[in-house]
Amino acid sequence: MKETIILASASPRRSELLESAGIAFRVVPADIDEExxxxxxxxxxxxxxAEGKARGAAALTEGRFFLxxxxxxxxxxxxxGKPKDHADAERMLKKLSGVPxxxxxxxxxxxxxxxxxVVEAVRTKVFFKHLRDEEIxxxxxxxxxxxxxxxxxxxxxxxxxxxxxxxxxxNVVGLPLCEVVAALRVIGALAA
Amino acid sequence: xxxxxxxxxxxxRMTQAAKxxxxxxxxxxxxAVSKTKPAAAVAEAFGCGQQIFGENYVxxxxxxxxELPKEISWHFIGNLQSNKVRQIAGLVxxxxxxxxLSLAREIDRQWGTLGKVCDILVQVNISxxxxxxxxxSGELLGLLGEVAQLPHLRVxxxxxxxxxxxxxxxxxxxxxxxxxxxxxxxxxxxPGVEMRELSMGMSGDFEAAIEEGAxxxxxxxxxxxxxxxx
Numbered sequence: 001m002k003e004t005i006i007l008a009s010a011s012p013r014r015s016e017l018l019e020s021a022g023i024a025f026r027v028v029p030a031d032i033d034e035e036x037x038x039x040x041x042x043x044x045x046x047x048x049x050a051e052g053k054a055r056g057a058a059a060l061t062e063g064r065f066f067l068x069x070x071x072x073x074x075x076x077x078x079x080x081g082k083p084k085d086h087a088d089a090e091r092m093l094k095k096l097s098g099v100p101x102x103x104x105x106x107x108x109x110x111x112x113x114x115x116x117x118v119v120e121a122v123r124t125k126v127f128f129k130h131l132r133d134e135e136i137x138x139x140x141x142x143x144x145x146x147x148x149x150x151x152x153x154x155x156x157x158x159x160x161x162x163x164x165x166x167x168x169x170x171n172v173v174g175l176p177l178c179e180v181v182a183a184l185r186v187i188g189a190l191a192a
Numbered sequence: 193x194x195x196x197x198x199x200x201x202x203x204x205r206m207t208q209a210a211k212x213x214x215x216x217x218x219x220x221x222x223x224a225v226s227k228t229k230p231a232a233a234v235a236e237a238f239g240c241g242q243q244i245f246g247e248n249y250v251x252x253x254x255x256x257x258x259e260l261p262k263e264i265s266w267h268f269i270g271n272l273q274s275n276k277v278r279q280i281a282g283l284v285x286x287x288x289x290x291x292x293l294s295l296a297r298e299i300d301r302q303w304g305t306l307g308k309v310c311d312i313l314v315q316v317n318i319s320x321x322x323x324x325x326x327x328x329s330g331e332l333l334g335l336l337g338e339v340a341q342l343p344h345l346r347v348x349x350x351x352x353x354x355x356x357x358x359x360x361x362x363x364x365x366x367x368x369x370x371x372x373x374x375x376x377x378x379x380x381x382x383p384g385v386e387m388r389e390l391s392m393g394m395s396g397d398f399e400a401a402i403e404e405g406a407x408x409x410x411x412x413x414x415x416x417x418x419x420x421x422x
Contacts, residue, residue, distance in 0.1 A: 010318060010365035012329040012373045019330035027319045028355070029365035143375050147368065156379045 005189055008057035008068040011147075013155070014175045018067075021181055023190065030056025030068070034081060042079050043121045046070045046106025051117050054110035065189040066110040071174045073150025075101035080150040089140050092151040098130035101150070103172045107180055109187050118183050122176035124167030126154070131161060195233065196240045198415050199224075202398075206409065209402035220402050223267055223391075225412030227252060231259040233416055238264055246288070246410050250276040257283060269351075269391075269410055271325050274298040282306045288351040288391045288408075291315040291326045293338050300342035309344050313351040313391050316373060318366045324353055329373060333380055340384040349389030349407070350374050360397040367392050367404035374405075 007018060010029040018025055030053045036045050053068030073080040075095055083089035103124045110117040139158060145151035152158035154165075154172045170177040184190040202222060210217040223246040226234050234245055234256060243263075247253035248270025257266060268280060269288045274295050281302035290296050290312045303310040314336065317326030327335050332350075339347055350373060354366035374387040393401020395414035402409065 010369035012318070012369050012376065015318070015320070015328070015369075016330040019328055026321060027366075029369075031361070031365060142379060144379065147372050156376060 004063050005065045005067060005184070006057050006061060006063045008053040008066050011174055013173050014069060017170055017173060017175045017177050021177055028057045028061045030060060032056050036079055042072060042074050042104050043106065045079060046072055046104055046121055047108065047119045050106040051108035051110065051119055054108045054117060058110055058112055064112050065187065067107065067180070068110070069105055069107040069175050071103060071105040071149045073101055073103055075099070082147055082149060083145055083151045086140060089145040089151040090136060093131060093136045093139070093145070096128050096150060098128060100125055100127045105171050105174060105176055107175065109183055109189065111187055118187050120179055120183060122168055122171045122179050124165055124171045126165050126172060127163045128161050129163050195236050195416065199237060199240050199242055202411055202414055205399055206402060209399040213403040215402070219407055221408050223269070223408050223410045224415050225269065225410050226416065227412065229416045231256045234260055237415065250279050254279055254283070277302050282308055286311045286313065288313045289315045289325060293335060296339045296342060296345060300345045304344040309346050311346050311348050313349045313389060314347060315351045316370060318352050318369050319355050321355055326352065332373060333377065336377060336382050336385050340382050347385045349387055349391065351391035360400055363397045364400045364404060367401045367406065371405040
């Protein structure tokens, strides 16, 4: 019998991606502290949070496989999470303007039966055009930046700001679908 | 505790939650969930200034409405079968629970025969629990695109029912997700689709919902008490 997969994130974007792959799942988000540890490397950070979310959801509900994910934007050495306020969003978007940055998503699939997790981090390079101040202000006014790492979503009102990407597109959206599906097969959550 | 006292307390908590989030308290409305409560209880709450009542069952709504003042505003918040739509046509101001095109088409048809337009919310099943109604996040935009074509129906927002949690914070991520979805819909700019209402939050968690952007909270047991009437 197919085991149900639990997505440990309430992000509609991740939900949409998994759904598009035809995967059956439930959503049980786990709320955890997302602050980076002192001197924590970006990849270590996203993997720790992804596994924390997966295990956190396992503590909340029944099921066998728990998928957690965390996405950050990495620009000039700074780990950008979700902007705290208007000024923070403005600062992030100004910094991203006209320079390449990396989107790093870590994901973890926790298997309750084996009490272990498969983890992986995927990196995509994103090239923003130069943003005019009013473009930044208009975009912040939509409210969209506030629940997105780096203050933007590639599939929404910020799509026109992206000149090109190098790597996985779904990774920038928040879940590297190709890698996640492969890992779900490896761990036995999907038929091989 | 009396219904009057309960309403006063709920309104006070709603105001505090709105202020905490930097929102105008006037932007959040209370829907008193009156399913299984007698018309007398509704009349009492209406006498205390409560304007909007939410019902889950068609027959119950029709029966109570016949007994009560016309100034009351009724919302339909339960699972709605297409073959029952005719009975509430023109009688409710908002339907919170539209989750499929066939239902939207029947609402459009019934309101059309009256020459009126029905305001609706689209229910989204963020948790993807099989026991819950609602469209999925992924299907939402497609459904809205179709529903927007119907002339006697106007989409004014979204509704969700999170899974049940003892902890009032448990549902917060689902509330946040619904608000994020409504922003995505606004960005998509579908003509005729407005995103001014977010119906989310119940007796146990309406403060968290207001902090996350709710404009309609559906409160039953905290207002009328737990007792069931039969």
